[in-house]
Amino acid sequence: MTAETAKRQAFVPELLGRSDYAIIGEIVEPNTKVLDLGCGEGELLQWLAENKGVDARGVEISGVKVQRAIARGVSVYQGDIDEGLADYPSSAFDYVILSQTLQQTHRPLKVVREMLRVGRRVIVAFPNFGHWAVRLSMLVGGGAPKTKLFPYNWYDSPNIHFLTVRDFEALVRVERLVVERRYFLAGRRKVWLLPNLLAEVAVYLLSGSAG
């Protein structure tokens, strides 16, 4: 790595212990309406509500997590992302966020299309299955990859659709989506070169179809 590329690798501050949250926190504009899919215990939504004055809503499948989110004062409903968006009117939100959950949905394409229907903009963050450590794990070990990003055994993994940065770019082209911004992260560093090989997490800010 040259001195010049090292300089370009800016560090991303962590938000609630996660660098993708920091980027999402930066992207979301104040006083907007935000829906977070797979919002867990609502930490990100609570942060956005308190720091950006957003109208924060969430969907989460785990009842225990929903309880904790509601107890924090965040409006979360217990439901399935794959089914749950159908009820919303179009353009109901300024942002629909899907953070590290796309690979866990049953029908990712349907979810992405639905997100773009109910949100003016969509923020998708996903772990990159093309990262070199994943490739190496499979190449050397010969088994289903187990890495820091994908720590599960194949039989108990919540991840059911594995995708790489390259795969997502292909989807963007096929679906004619508009990428407003894209971020690639390795730990807390921004990745500028070879994101499909070097990025652990990718964050995309998308808006509707280019037609």
Add this chain to the structure above:
Amino acid sequence: MLRTQKALWYDEKILRMMVEANCVRFDSLLLDNGATLAPVDVAYETYGELNAKKNNAILILHAFSGDAHAAGIGHDGGKPGWWDNCIGPGKAFDTSRYFIICSNILGGCRGTTGPPSLNPATGCPYAMSFPVITIADMVRLQTMLIDWFGIERLLAVSGGSMGGMQALEWAVAYPERVVSAIPIACTTRHSAQQIAFNEVGRQAIMADPDWNNGDYYGSKPPARGLAVARMIGHITYMSDDSMREKFGRRLRGKQTFGFDFDVDFEVESYLRYRGSEFVNRFDANSYLYITKAMDYFDLSNRQGSLATAFAATQARFLVISFSSDWLYPSYQSQEIVRALRTRNRDVAYVELPSNYGHDAFLVDVAEQTDLIRGFLASTFDKVQ
């Protein structure tokens, strides 16, 4: 109009909230069926203090057989209120922060005007001449009580079962007066099954010869019919699991079957006890009128669809259901949530795991407490 002054204090010795029943009389109330009821008494209790901005008031709505005594220790009898585990200092409805009001419903028999009340025109109890009332009528009377307090907007309306129906009615019919609504274990309309259980209860009462077409005041009330109605009710409030846990097949005070039709099983003894106890505190005609009001309730009916009904709402919603509640199953709460989502309303929803069936909202309150406390705190922040 005021008969008694509000009184509330804490008894230091027993550290319980001591409360006093109050009553206010209104000149008249126009009903959905076109009739006018005059005058109308409303029995109520309050807990906590109304703040200067009058923006910390919460209306608690009781279920079918409840009353205005929701919390604290009453001066008569000393029994804790029906939601005492949820209302009080530091509890889900925190009386150190909020001003809590609970009133007996229209058609009830616990202080508010209902079938056992005297009809001023005749000097006799209304009995079956009492007009058929609706959930909307009950809520209209509650708005008069809230007006009387000088409260413009309620921070929250909340209740379980029929109390939840009233909370929904509030949010739909008086959208500008409700900041948030917490309907628990309820529905926007009764299913055939729910109407069926109510009808069996009504038939049990009306089949009792002592019912005498509702004219039993001053003589023997239809105690057997009312007790049977209540026994059926209690079965629907529990779950298969909670009944197994509570009674199983255990025998009551005997080692072997009696080979007669006295009480053999614990569960029989329990139901008989519940039935006979209910007769002492509830009026059979009130049972008929209130169950009918529940059966008539249909939020979607008035506006064509549920989504249309919710179009006018402005409130935040917290909808709660319980996993083992088969009387008001979770799918009915989910219908509320889905209709609110089509209107992009602010709605939180969770199905809480519980074995207690429909009774869970009254007895299994630990998890409810965290939810309601957090929801109310964030709602209260928004109105500051």
